[in-house]
Amino acid sequence: MDPHAQAPSHTPDLDQLADFLADFPAAELPPEVVARTKLIIADCVGAIVGGAAEPEMAALTGALAAPDSGSALVIGTGHMVPAERAALLNGTAGTWLEMDEGNQFSRGHPGMHALPAAFALAETRHATGMALLAAVALGYEAGARVGIGTRLRPTMHPHGTWGVICAAVAAGRIGQVDAAGMRGLLNMAPTLSLATSRRTMLEGATVRNSFTGLAGQTGVLCLAMLGAGVTGERDGIGHVFGRVAGEDFDPRALSDMLGSRWEVTRNYFKMHACCRYNHAALDAVQLILAGEGGEIDPDTVARIEVDSYSLAVELADPAPANTLAAKFSLPFAIATTLIHRDSGVHSFTWDAVRDPAIARLAARVVLREDPAMTARLPDQRPARVRITLHDGQVLEAATRTNRGDWSDPYSPDEIRDKYMSLATRCWSVPHAEAVHARIMDLDRLDDVAALGQLMRNPTRAA
Structure with a gap:
């Protein structure tokens, strides 16, 4: 019996999205999507490295990252940990400075939910750079579309809610799941989203910074659970985001202009270090x-x-x-x-x-x-x-609108300068420049582990 098999969902928009996410060939990503996803990955890496320099993150990493306990990098440090722990620590560091990119239409930050899970699994499974690009772009697409369709309860903070879908889909792409498996991830992940409180950001409760990290960790866990035969409910997205975490959900957001409008191309980048x-x-x-x-x-x-x-x-x-x-x-x-x-x-x-x-x-x-x-x-x-x-x-x-929005974008040079200002909180200028150059060349990278090695030790990586 197929462990991913479920009764018919009667959710055609969800089915269409699952098929698209599983079957879209990485080699057919439009050039503008590839280019934008590279910028998003570099921006996220800069935010992670910058956040890793904060004392709370250094202490948390020291507590959770036993030396050489895995094969996934805690970015900005030399620690190697299991993939799910790397996703947790990198996702948490990436929101600490409030400098990570976002998507105004989903009212959240898809990139920092997708990248930590995608990178940790791509590194440990020796995926290609193109596979990583596709995982981030498609994880971003899935989560952002759920965010667009959701009217969250006003007491909820968006981090860690629909973002778990970004992480689970990105993990599924690295894990090469089929359409049935992708549908299983889309139905399982929402039930594992967090009951986040909006008060955390207003009161300065720094537990809020862990929401993205926990979502990334959960995305990696979802892939393992899927492989073990664990199933979700028939319409996890519609139920959780329409009736539990959200007040309403429009399923048409899942398929509207799917494949012709890419959410990574409608993202924004931040220069002000605040909300x-x-x-x-x-x-x-x-x-x-x-x-x-x-x-x-x-x-x-x-x-x-x-x-x-x-x-x-x-x-x-x-x-x-x-x-x-x-x-x-x-x-x-x-x-x-x-x-x-x-x-x-x-x-x-x-x-x-x-x-x-x-x-x-x-x-x-x-x-x-x-x-x-x-x-x-x-x-x-x-x-x-x-x-x-x-x-x-x-x-x-x-x-009229924020600088950095898709309608008033920053230039690639401005985005790179921001990356350098953050990355050099932990890395030397040559180290940060080398990592940025490798990210901009991801579509020609045979093994993402080489990028991880470069991040960890620039003098030993080719």
Whole structure:
């Protein structure tokens, strides 16, 4: 008896998606999909290496990564662990700095859910670079489509929910499962998604950073469970995301323009080291700074007014408790950007959180929802910032959407520079450059283990 066999699902959209995910030839990925997936993989690797430098990640890795206990790399370190543990640690590190890419239409981060599972299995199974590219692109596609079709409960954080599907599908591609097996993964993975709390990000509960890592680990586990004959429910996606974790699910999202519209090509990249909902306002702040010669004396600022969409103005705490909460505070993000004249990683450190000048300026920020801006979601994420100085001068700028969105993209050079700024938190410049070059050449790589070896020891890898 086929261990993957189940009663008919009566879900034609799910069946169509499963067939597509299992059967689409890696060699037939459109060139623009291959190119974009390389950028996404490099961006994720940079975020993982950057996050690996954080003290909590170093401690967690030390606790979970016994030396030479497996054949999958904990990226940014020299530790080798089993694939499922590598997916856990790499996925957790990758969200620590809040710099990983995302997809505005799914309202989440498919790349960091797909890559850690795909890379760990591709490395341990000696898959080709092209197989890794296909696994990430198709895992991204599956999870993003579920996110697009889902109206999550407002109390849920999206990380670790539909992202487990990204990981399971990516694992299935590396494992070369057939259409029946892919359908089994799509039905099994949703039941293993996390009951995530949105409060974690607002309160700065850093357990939130593990959600993507746990999803990656679960994706690897799903592949093993599938091979052992474990089955899921008949319509795991529709039930879990329509009635359990979500309030509604539209199955048409699974098949709409399937094969002609690729979600990796509609992704965004981040340059501000904080929640994406802050970015439109920060783009406006940077426009104002540019018009003022790059600097505004914070002592001259009387009031900062921000009009934006609902999800942005929800991030209203002017006195965040820690660095994670700071990344989800729009008043703090604006204040630290004005004072540091930059919105990178160093603007969201403990030193910044404890800086009284930033706290004073954040207290002068007023947030207001503009319903017309909210109505423009998800296609656009607008904001308007108005800075009033004590002398009565008003500085103002507005943005239609975030820089880095698919409609206003960063250049490949800008994305590479971001990667370098993060990767060099753990690696030397030559090491980071060599890894980036190898990722950009993935479609010609015979064995992903060679990329892992290069990441671990650049002097020994060919």
